[in-house]
Amino acid sequence: MGKLSVKYLGMELKSPLIVSSSRLTSTPGYLKEAEDSGAGAVVLKSLFEEQINQYIHTIQPSHSYPEADDYTAYYVKSHSVDEYLTLIRKAKELISIPVIPSINCYTSEGWTDFARNIQDAGADALEINVFLLPTDRKKSSAETEKVYFELIEKLKKTISIPMAIKIGYRFSNILYMLDQFYMRKVNGVVMFNRFYEPDIDINHLDIVPASIFSHENERRMVLRWIGMASAQDIRIDISASTGVHSGADAIRYLLAGADSVQVCSVLYDKGIPFIKKMNSQIETWMDKNGFSAISDFKGKLNYRNYKKPMVFERTQFMKYFSSED
Template sequence: MDLKTQYLGLELANPIVVGACPLGTSVDSIRDLEAAGAAAIVLPSLFEEEIMAAARTAMEIESAGAGFAEAGSYLPNPDGYHIGPGQYLDHLEAVKAAVKIPVIGSLNGTSVGGWTNYSKKMENAGADALELNTYLLPFESDETGAEVEQRTIDIVAAVKEAVSIPVSVKLSPFFSSLPNLAKRLEAIGADGLVMFNRFYQPDIDIENLDVVPNLRLSTADELRLRLRWLAVLSAQTRMSLAATGGAHSAVDVIKAVMCGAHSVQMVSALLIHGPDHIGRTLDAMRFWLTDHEYENLAQMQGSLSLAKAENPKAFARANYMKMLDSWEM
């Protein structure tokens, strides 16, 4: 069964891409993911905050007149997930040398500024494409929705200006008009959309009156939000579309592709089940497609987009009342 798909102009052997997460921090685990069948990997994000912190430290060293040889000892070298800009580029180069699948760099930031130059450095380090995550929680009452959108547009425009590799934008679902934002992103040259960012919700500890950050992995229920917007946007954009959030099984991947996804990222499922989950998912997809007499994956790609679905109203408001009425007491 031919599961090939085109994503960001890259030919992928199948639609399953490892999304940005800690599995991308070790060359060995990326080799395992490739061996298990991953078609591409998005490396964990390099954050604007990390880039700016490294730049500040470099400036402090310079103004303190410290010798070059000592400089390395001043730079942050945090343990664990986030490794800082210099090491990020080294890691990217090492991953490129170790695997054949496309490697997508990820930049995460919210303001227009010098940090976006790292997109060029990622390109030079061998990234096949870039994913830009503009994870932003607008807390200021003076900032309008239009300004929030413009910020995303400006960051994407700056990165597009800097690089010649494809650039996708990992979006939040919380925009007033996603189709309009998508249209504007396409107009400035964005090559793809990744839908959607999962916002990590802090909990409240009522005993200690405290806000508790805790990270919960996704469940397949979260896919539905993605399915609707994939179906809506795939009917009106030429950009590549990736699903992220709630894809755990072969059925989930098939649903996302039917709604218009060109690739489907997995993170939680791989953190729970390990890299071999990819191989099992691909086997189950092949079985299902063969059983349903598809000749290849491309045949079903977008078959349930708003433009092609037999019942497109099911994605829209028209179905809302009907659905509420269907609840049986």
């Protein structure tokens, strides 16, 4: 076991740093570069639920409304699903670190049986990236949350490889959701995804995409929930995502209790080999602080272990300035 090794989803990773799902995990060349740079695992770019549903219809064409079939769209989409399965197989031949495919979804309808194809292609685990934007004002939070549970239950019946669920932070009660995931035997949770958000260009009076890349200061909200979640007495692995731009950022999430740390934006900026630098930053910090294994400090500053756990519950700045500080 190396100094940086960690356990995530029942697998041993040689580093806590995982290259998260994006274009940077979409080709065998990038995946090899990630392994050579010292990544602990890779999460492949996501396949979309819509692509899978199109694929299923292509191989089992619906005869009820043949005129509605758009052959070109079907071809393109089914082709990309086959390419995805080929990418998993190639990755498994080429690299020895765990390969975690990913599916973007927002319903539990239709596509879930396809997860077996991903397992059969050799995936070590599956990451499900769920994003449900509640836009129906007549639908309660509980109804929306039910979709997550149905989805998990279906997938758990379909596959036996470990499963992580990548979520956003817009839940009424994140810890309740984690508890529900745990009860349904989800192995890990990725906290959090960073979604497309609209912005406004005042010069052109137009809606434009907000920056797709994160900044270091986006860590703040993630840190709170990792610190709280890792202190619960349930065993669900936590992979931190958003705002990791250096080894120091990864250390912060590990101290808060993350089991692994995912990296994306900084690799677009500095290149995949930057992982090597981040690993060495973590090692240098460990040496300086007398830690010989990640487990020596993981969770040391979480809600359970920190001397003043109330800091995790603090929401108002008023308290920050009060005399008890």
